[in-house]
Amino acid sequence: MHQALELSQMAGDGGDVPVGAVIIDSFGNLIAEGENRKERDQDPTAHAEILALRAAANKLQTWRLNQCTLYVTLEPCPMCAGAIVQARIGLLVYGVDDPKTGAIRTVANIPDSAASNHRLSVIGGILESACRQQLQAWFAHRRHRPH
Numbered sequence: 135m136h137q138a139l140e141l142s143q144m145a146g147d148g149g150d151v152p153v154g155a156v157i158i159d160s161f162g163n164l165i166a167e168g169e170n171r172k173e174r175d176q177d178p179t180a181h182a183e184i185l186a187l188r189a190a191a192n193k194l195q196t197w198r199l200n201q202c203t204l205y206v207t208l209e210p211c212p213m214c215a216g217a218i219v220q221a222r223i224g225l226l227v228y229g230v231d232d233p234k235t236g237a238i239r240t241v242a243n244i245p246d247s248a249a250s251n252h253r254l255s256v257i258g259g260i261l262e263s264a265c266r267q268q269l270q271a272w273f274a275h276r277r278h279r280p281h
Contacts, residue, residue, distance in 0.1 A: 135205050135229060135261045137167065138182075139268065142207045145169035145182065146272045155182035155206040157190040157199070160224075165202070166190035182206060183214040187221050200224050207265040209236035209258065215244035218254065225255045229265030 141154025150170035157166040168185030172178060183206055191197045200222040207229040210218060215237035218226055231240040238245060238256055245254035 135207070135227065137164065138205045138207050138229070139261065139264060141167055141169040141182065142265075142268060145171070146268070149173045152268050152272045153182045153206065153208045155186040155204060157186050157223075158203045158205070159194075160201040165193050179213065181211065181214050183210055184217055187217055187223075191221065198222050203227060205260075207261075208232050208269065209238050209240055211235040212237040212242060212244060215242075219245055219250050219252045222252050223254060225257070227257045227260050229258075229260055230262050230269065231258065 137156045138154040141156070142152040145154060146152030150173045153170045155168045156164055159165045166186045166189035168182040168189065170182050171180040171185065183204065186204065187199070190199055190202060201224055203225040204218060204223045205227045209228050209230065209232040212235065226238065228238065233240055235241060239258060244250060245256065
């Protein structure tokens with residue numbers, strides 16, 4: 135999760151909402167990472183989780199990531215939650231709940247819905263205060279920036 139926080143800082147420094155994600159294989163090896171790049175890439179799908187999932191599937195040469203753990207600083211949105219389920223991620227670990235678009239436990243529960251064809255194990259609240267503080271500081275800075 136510390137690596138995901140570093141990636142989220144890079145996302146924020148680049149003008150994107152600070153969210154970072156890493157994927158670890160069953161041996162504990164870092165196999166993929168991603169940071170939000172929507173603004174920089176002008177790509178609505180360039181969320182940290184999506185970029186990490188793509189990189190992991192490419193590296194492992196399979197879309198089935200059931201032996202992998204995804205660490206992400208913010209609870210995934212509906213798009214990312216759907217992609218995580220489709221990738222069959224073995225375990226999702228996230229930092230802070232997203233009260234606006236969280237689709238794992240907070241606003242919606244895509245993994246446990248009838249639409250899910252995969253039972254996703256989830257652990258939330260890991261480094262929660264650090265993840266929350268980073269997001270709050272980034273949004274506070276954006277609000278107080280002169281236009």
